[in-house]
Amino acid sequence: MKAFTYERAQSAEAAVKAATATPAAKFIAGGTNLLDLMKLEIEQPQHLIDVGRLPMAAVEDTADGGLKIGAMASNSHAAADPRVRQRYPLLSEAIVAGGSPQLRNKASVGGNLMQRTRCAYFYDTSKPCNKRQPGAGCAALEGLNRNAAIFGASHACIATHPSDMAVALAALDARVETLSPTGQARSFPILELHRLPAERPEMDTHLVPGELITAVVLPPPPKGAQVYRKVRDRASYAGGLASIAVAGPNVALGMVAHKPWRAVDAEAALAAGATPAEAMARELDGASSAGRNDFKIALVARLGAAALAEAKGERT
Amino acid sequence: MCGRRFGRVGLRTTITVNGQARALDLDPRTTLLDALREHLRLTGAKKGCDHGQCGACTVLVNGVRINSCLSLAVMHDGDEVTSIEGLGTTEALHPVQRAFLTEDAFQCGYCTPGQICSTVGMLAELEAAIPSQETPRGAKPALTDAEIRERMSGNICRCSAYPQIVAAIKSAAEAMA
Numbered sequence: 228m229k230a231f232t233y234e235r236a237q238s239a240e241a242a243v244k245a246a247t248a249t250p251a252a253k254f255i256a257g258g259t260n261l262l263d264l265m266k267l268e269i270e271q272p273q274h275l276i277d278v279g280r281l282p283m284a285a286v287e288d289t290a291d292g293g294l295k296i297g298a299m300a301s302n303s304h305a306a307a308d309p310r311v312r313q314r315y316p317l318l319s320e321a322i323v324a325g326g327s328p329q330l331r332n333k334a335s336v337g338g339n340l341m342q343r344t345r346c347a348y349f350y351d352t353s354k355p356c357n358k359r360q361p362g363a364g365c366a367a368l369e370g371l372n373r374n375a376a377i378f379g380a381s382h383a384c385i386a387t388h389p390s391d392m393a394v395a396l397a398a399l400d401a402r403v404e405t406l407s408p409t410g411q412a413r414s415f416p417i418l419e420l421h422r423l424p425a426e427r428p429e430m431d432t433h434l435v436p437g438e439l440i441t442a443v444v445l446p447p448p449p450k451g452a453q454v455y456r457k458v459r460d461r462a463s464y465a466g467g468l469a470s471i472a473v474a475g476p477n478v479a480l481g482m483v484a485h486k487p488w489r490a491v492d493a494e495a496a497l498a499a500g501a502t503p504a505e506a507m508a509r510e511l512d513g514a515s516s517a518g519r520n521d522f523k524i525a526l527v528a529r530l531g532a533a534a535l536a537e538a539k540g541e542r543t
Numbered sequence: 544m545c546g547r548r549f550g551r552v553g554l555r556t557t558i559t560v561n562g563q564a565r566a567l568d569l570d571p572r573t574t575l576l577d578a579l580r581e582h583l584r585l586t587g588a589k590k591g592c593d594h595g596q597c598g599a600c601t602v603l604v605n606g607v608r609i610n611s612c613l614s615l616a617v618m619h620d621g622d623e624v625t626s627i628e629g630l631g632t633t634e635a636l637h638p639v640q641r642a643f644l645t646e647d648a649f650q651c652g653y654c655t656p657g658q659i660c661s662t663v664g665m666l667a668e669l670e671a672a673i674p675s676q677e678t679p680r681g682a683k684p685a686l687t688d689a690e691i692r693e694r695m696s697g698n699i700c701r702c703s704a705y706p707q708i709v710a711a712i713k714s715a716a717e718a719m720a
Contacts, residue, residue: 258614258615259613262613263594263613275571303668307673307674320676323678327595328675328696463696
């Protein structure tokens with residue numbers, strides 16, 4: 228690990244202030260992804276601001292019948308909350324599909340959203356990666372790209388966002404609350420948190436430097452069934468090849484793009500009376516693959532059709 | 544402290560380890576695992592992968608199991624850490640330690656301290672009704688073989704003593720009930 232200085236923030240306001248005042252500073256909460264990357268010297272912060280003990284770990288009812296999950300709540304705590312399990316089972320099931328219990332006990336909800344890609348070339352510092360080293364090139368384009376994106380990729384980056392939780396949040400129309408470096412609180416749809424790579428794959432999100440996620444807010448659950456399904460190489464503790472979250476009429480796909488992918492074409496087709504298979508075919512009209520991930524198109528078609536049929540109460 | 548001997552100053556961090564408050568002056572880069580092993584000479588928790596993939600470093604922090612390799616020691620100022628050395632003694636084994644012996648739940652033993660700390664944390668999680676992907680929707684989790692395998696998937700055993708580990712966990716849970 229490269230050397231860094233460390234402070235424990237006394238408040239969210241103090242944390243964002245410190246982040247703006249110190250060059251190359253990063254927030255740390257659970258640290259399960261950041262420390263892994265720091266050991267490999269992929270992340271090299273010069274200053275860590277520990278926000279893990281800020282009093283933002285509660286799960287609270289909101290006035291409109293939704294739920295507010297503090298950014299510092301552990302993944303385990305969020306998944307186990309009885310209100311989450313009862314009203315948003317999709318979210319609980321997506322969270323426990325990710326990582327191991329030890330990781331979920333430490334990892335925060337805010338950190339889960341901020342975790343970085345698992346693309347092999349992002350991790351392999353001997354190979355070019357535009358996300359790790361802007362301008363270096365992308366070894367995944369013609370390399371081991373089995374887990375690469377099939378939606379929204381660019382010539383600079385075909386990496387995917389690895390979170391399970393974020394896929395469920397995308398289907399549930401969750402909002403993200405943040406504190407800006409100016410001290411301004413803001414709230415925006417989760418789909419506006421992560422960005423597509425385009426020419427700037429080093430930027431995963433639209434957050435400004437020093438902006439801190441303080442909470443995730445769920446509106447009342449949509450009417451209709453909730454389903455989360457994930458396909459991966461092992462039955463447990465493995466990153467996903469693809470996942471789908473269905474919440475009533477809403478459909479989101481995971482591990483297929485640089486961000487949780489809301490399947491708006493599939494949603495429109497379903498609303499117009501299409502079958503699950505037809506709706507997935509419509510969505511996948513816009514997909515493209517890079518070679519070793521060609522199979523993902525057929526995989527997502529079948530996974531999506533099965534999950535949508537399950538949500539409709541059909542046996543799959 | 545080895546740090547003090549070479550005149551190094553670090554961040555003062557006080558962690559209660561196995562019931563005893565320990566003050567350390569640490570380089571902020573020191574992981575909780577390295578603080579336990581290299582500074583406190585508690586070598587029970589093992590460094591396997593050092594990336595949170597194998598679970599050999601599992602310890603309990605405030606009663607909750609985590610990977611001590613993926614946590615900075617300075618983040619644990621004021622915390623209570625229990626490592627394998629704090630669970631039982633040779634004369635008075637923890638029920639999970641006894642069950643691992645009785646069921647022959649290891650060969651080389653390298654992963655065992657992590658397996659045992661993980662089991663203690665896992666049984667508490669089950670008691671607290673924390674779900675896993677094997678838990679049916681809306682149900683309280685039960686100690687089935689499938690639940691045990693899923694909940695222990697963060698602990699790898701290269702000798703593949705998995706069937707005996709599952710048996711040990713079941714017999715420990717019975718003994719502790």
